[in-house]
Amino acid sequence: MWRMQTVNITRTGGFDGDIALTATGLPTGVTAAFDPQSATGNSSALTLTAAANATTGTATVTVKGTATGQADKTTAFQLTVTPRRLAGSRWLPTRRRSPFRRGRAARRR
Secondary structure (H helix, E strand, O other): OEEEEEEEOOOOOOOOOOEEEEEEOOOOOEEEEEEOOEEOOOEEEEEEEEOOOOOOEEEEEEEEEEOOOOOOEEEEEEEEEOOOOOOOOOOOOOOOOOOOOOOOOOOOO
16 A cells, blocks of 8 residues: 655755655555655655555654755654555444344235
């Protein structure tokens, strides 16, 4: 399962150099890929991919931008990994009401 999100970059002070992007704090079984990984423009696409056995729950993911001669910048977000529903599986109600009542014969309508 994967999810793509745009990472917007705000450049200040006339800086126009490359910014290397990384993500930390990912749950086990989740990977992050930036496209481009070294951004020269004002955005990069972040793709998060969760393996079938990825750890479920909520984690704080930190995205860091590093550039020569500049202080590192970070931002964080909450990532929630939920169990994957298997293809072809159905949600069944825990209790179904029978169309037949006990002790009575079924009637035709």
